[in-house]
Amino acid sequence: MTVQDDLIAVDLVMARARAAQTRYETDATQLRYDRAAQAAGWAIMQPEHNRALAELSVQTTGLGNVADKITKNHRKTLGLMRDIAAAKTWGVVADDPATGITEIARPVGVVGAVVPSTNPAATPANNIINALKGGNAIVLSPSPKGVPACALLLDYIYAEFDKIGADRDLVQMVPAPGSKEKTQRMLEGSDIVVVTGSQDNVRRAYSCGKPSIGVGAGNVTVIIDETADLAAAASKIAASKTFDNATSCSSENEVIVVDAVYDAFVAEMAKTGGALVQDEAAIIAKLWPNGHLNRDVIAQDADKMLVALDMVGKVPADTTYLAVETAGIGPDHPLSGEKLSRVLALYRAKDFDDATRIAGDILSYQGAGHSIGLHSSDDSRALALGQTIPTCRVIVNQAHCFATGGAFNNGMPFSLSMGCGSWGGNSIDDNLNWRHFIQTTKIVREIPAVEPAVEDIFAEYWAATGA
Structure with missing residues (x-):
């Protein structure tokens, strides 16, 4: 295939994802979003699936060890499912009579996610669950060595989706084999980009022209x-x-x-x-x-x-x-x-x-x-x-x-992607979590005016400076 053929293939994936997301959001309910997220969570946590993913991850990437990847896949996903269990990501999520503002949760659309070879199952699963919980579709671009594990994870998710009648096109990956050109095309076709891994990929995401969430280097x-x-x-x-x-x-x-x-x-x-x-x-x-x-x-x-x-x-x-x-x-x-x-x-x-x-x-x-x-x-x-x-x-x-x-004995959100704020050149300073996968529409109503007098604001300053 030529490079142009590769790009056309990516475009088709993105088009299917966008159509699926539109259907997912139409006539949505919180239960619909929750069920899809639960399906993806069980797809990786089911013990036989977990072991198969861990073994394939180590076999194909040569990184880490099977026993610990099984633990990571289980605990990171279990913790995430706990975090999102009561989260409201559909419909009215806030209503304040004092300000006259009502907030409605809305999906961000199609999420483009670049994931590393160090966690080729746990990281994509985390992104997928968060995306689905927020009413989004997601397209993954795994590292070349992470492709087999990512593909197997998607097979498991599709099997769970079939049980609940969910659309398989909500979760896809860039057609293998991966390439920088394909990943770039995916980034440009997404509504929001999430990148975990190399700082080269983070920089490319920030320059792709779409809202991007990158995470910084650890040390x-x-x-x-x-x-x-x-x-x-x-x-x-x-x-x-x-x-x-x-x-x-x-x-x-x-x-x-x-x-x-x-x-x-x-x-x-x-x-x-x-x-x-x-x-x-x-x-x-x-x-x-x-x-x-x-x-x-x-x-x-x-x-x-x-x-x-x-x-x-x-x-x-x-x-x-x-x-x-x-x-x-x-x-x-x-x-x-x-x-x-x-x-x-x-x-x-x-x-x-x-x-x-x-x-x-x-x-x-x-x-x-x-x-x-x-x-x-x-x-x-x-x-x-x-x-x-x-x-x-x-x-x-x-x-x-x-x-x-994130741990069960501290209050940090369960995540495999840590934002590093301006110090790390990132747009977030929190652990990547479900809140980053939704946006809100505000209904703004008129309320009685709250307008202070100038002296209410500056009296203390005037007294301190003699103004």
């Missing part, structure tokens, strides 16, 4: 201060760092430990499988051969990682991740950036203020806006980070990759 930095429960901190970091082989953008990449508890934390870290490495040059040489991340290390199991980094016999046999001592920050010090592997950069700070400075420098280099972690019993320090560090989330005393995208 999670965590501070451990002298008041922290060191054993708990080490255990949570180990669980988070190794989950799905560090494929999550919320996986810890740098840990900054204050001097007073540095050695004690290293000892606790060793108990959880974290091996201290002091020869950073050797790790850098193996992790970034030719200046690029080593594919034999990215998102691999511990045994494969240790072989690729030539660490077998140099660290304990039960090592599950490496903590590499370093002090450098910036492009000449790659350990200070995202590593997508079971490798952690370990920094030593004089005190909390110094740790805050180091964290700010790291995030200014990479990961601004995404999130920062703190293990501490002093809550004022979380507030201090929230007021000074360029971040949208301060995760306190939690396993970061489980907490940032």
Whole structure:
């Protein structure tokens, strides 16, 4: 097929999606939207489907591990279904007699979603469920390696749709094989664009001429201060760092430990499988051969990682991740950036203020806006980070990759896409959620005038300035 044929094929998909969305919205009810979202949710959570998707994801992308992907597919979807269960996305959603304004929820239309290879089932499922809940159609553009898992997910969704009489054209993907040209055509034909993954794709989305929601790069930095429960901190970091082989953008990449508890934390870290490495040059040489991340290390199991980094016999046999001592920050010090592997950069700070400075420098280099972690019993320090560090989330005393995208023991919306605000070059600072998939029409009625006198507004200012 020629490039023009490919573009025509995309146009046909978009046309079917638009027609399906119009039918979906016509004579809609909240139940209709809810049923479609439930169908998509069960399509991935059904245990046999979940396992098949996890196995295919690892087989085709070579990233992560099956057991953790099963957990991710289940918990992320279950949490999302909980979040949207009572959400009202159709009809009148607000009515305020005081302002005379009535708000009616409306779909955004056709959603174009670009999804990454790191979560080729969980991320598209999250987007699909949110889109359907809001009355939209959605067209997906998976990464090339993520195509098989995405296609299988759609097959499962179609089977559930057939049970409830839903239109299959509400959920489609760009015809395989994927290409930049096809993705661009999809973006341009959508009503709103949602992009998770590479920053190149985010930038392309923002320049496609349509409203776009992109999310920023992760490079999670965590501070451990002298008041922290060191054993708990080490255990949570180990669980988070190794989950799905560090494929999550919320996986810890740098840990900054204050001097007073540095050695004690290293000892606790060793108990959880974290091996201290002091020869950073050797790790850098193996992790970034030719200046690029080593594919034999990215998102691999511990045994494969240790072989690729030539660490077998140099660290304990039960090592599950490496903590590499370093002090450098910036492009000449790659350990200070995202590593997508079971490798952690370990920094030593004089005190909390110094740790805050180091964290700010790291995030200014990479990961601004995404999130920062703190293990501490002093809550004022979380507030201090929230007021000074360029971040949208301060995760306190939690396993970061489980907490940032929503957890059953915190109040964040369940999501696999974290907005990073202006610091990360994003249009949102929240976790991507159902609210981003609807818009509202306002009915505006006349009310008694509320017009202040000039002195009501400026009297205090005049008194303060002598005006």
